Amino acid sequence: MIEALRQGRWATRDRLVPAAFMALAGYLVVLGYLYIYPGLLTAPGGTAVVNDFLSFWVAAREAVGGSPATPYRTEDFAALQAVYIGAGHYFAFFYPPTFLLMLLPLGLLGGLAAYWAFQLAAALAAGWACSRIMRHWHGFLLAAALPTSFNTYFYGQNSLLAAAFLGAGLVMLAEGKAILAGVFIGFMTFKPQLGVLIPFALIAGGYWRTIWAAALTTVLLATLSWLVFGTGTWEAFFDQTAFARTTLNHGLVDLHKMISVYAAAREFGAPIELAYGLQILTALGALVTVWLSWRGGASFPAKAIILVAAGLLATPFALSYDLALLAVALAFLLRCGQSESLPPWNATLALGVVLMAAVTRLAGEVGFPFLGPVLLVITIWIGWRCDAGQNVGKAKA
Known part of the structure; x- marks a missing residue:
């Protein structure tokens, strides 16, 4: 299987495609049970889900009812959720009004229909992106069937x-559609902590039209959400930032759910100052790695793999489910494999990352x-060495 991937064949299809379909079937069975059986992931009567999606x-x-600022008012929002999950538990909404618009x-x-509609739409959208990257419909399977x-x-x-x-x-x-690339990147600002290194990559690569398109898209989204929701909603969002910092600094989100160096250091008992210091050093290392790769002569798939992993490594606030972004990195790795440029060990490491x-x-x-940071460092290494086989081939030639 590893040799087939190294040689750029889709021969792994015979094993991986059935496995992916089996994984999807298993997911549907498990999720169906969890969301149908009363009291597991649904509120009494099946009126809503009782996980993070409840806040969405x-x-x-x-917002539809005319109170778009309520999600940013902790006590009011918690009271609304208490109808479904009881008092004492609360799912915060730390997203900007641009996400509320979406x-x-x-x-x-x-509640249940909204959950299934959202997850299906997101999975199809991610599948379309991965299929476009891989130039094969298997991208839909990759995006939907990964454990992440x-x-x-x-x-x-x-x-x-x-x-x-x-x-x-x-x-x-990668396809030279700089403006459209900026539009998609602008939409990603609904979760800005995951894209903190993207501007540096674009500057390093000289993608100025993409930068301007992303900036304009971000401004237009913010303006549209302001026109729809009003000034008070944005004010409430900014007022909530202090609570968001408290959530991170005082462990209101369980640290073991997170994948950052900051969270790992705090889990080992490091004080906040030391944990942030380690996170800053990690972010700087990730930034330098992205800058050098995007400034240098690496292939675009290699640059993309490095950017995805380094972006997750740079932020202190990333959780286990955010590793779903690795589907993009893996799609670019498989795209590398089509050109017979992959060293055989890359496939083994990629499987280990998954x-x-x-x-x-x-x-x-x-x-x-520290498992989260470790696997992200391995992914960065995979990206950095993605062109190794191609370079060896050129040297022999």
Whole structure:
């Protein structure tokens, strides 16, 4: 299988495609049971899901009902959720009003219907991006069937949507469609912490039209959300930033759920100052790596792999389900494989990354919180060495 991948064949199709379909079938069975059986991931009567998606749906419903600022008012928003999950538990909504604008149609649906509609749309969008990258419909399977995607479905999160925007932006850039690439990257700003290194990559590569298109798209989205929701909603969002910092600094989100160096250091008992210091050093290292790769002569797939992994490594606030973005990196790795440029060990390391990404939360719970950063460093190394086989071939020639 490794040799087939190295030689750029889709021979792995015979084994991996049936495995992917089996994984999807298994996901549907598990998710169907969890969302149908009362009390597991649904509220009494099946009126809503009781994971992170609850905050998306309730926020959308409030926006449709004329109260778009409510999701940013902690006590009011918690009271609305208490109807479904009881008092004492709360799913925060730390996203900008631009994401609330994207969620608006969900406010017209029931809780379960909204969940399935959102996850299906996000999976299809991510699948389209990965298929465009791989130049093969198997990209849909890659995006939907990875274990990291199951984590996204299970927690009701939006990481596949982020993967869709990031993947689409990068593949448009690879195809020379600079303006369209900027539009997709601009949409990704609904989760800005995951794209913190993108501007540096674009500057290093000299993609100025993409930068301007992304900036304009971001401004237009913000303006549209302001016109729809009003000034008060943006003010409430900015007022909530102090609570967001408290959530990160004081462990209101369980640290073992996170994949950052900051969270791992805190899990080992490091004070906040030291943990942030380590995170800053890690982010600087990630930035330098991205800058050098995008400034140099690496192939575009190699640059994309490095950017995806380094972006996840640079932020202190990334969780296990955010590893769904690795679908984009893996799609570019498979695109590399089509040109017979992959060293054979790349496939082995990629498989290791997939398996590790599936268990980062469990690893954190049992005392190994650095698994997330480790697998991201390995992914960066894969990207950095993606052209090694091609370079060897040129040297021999």
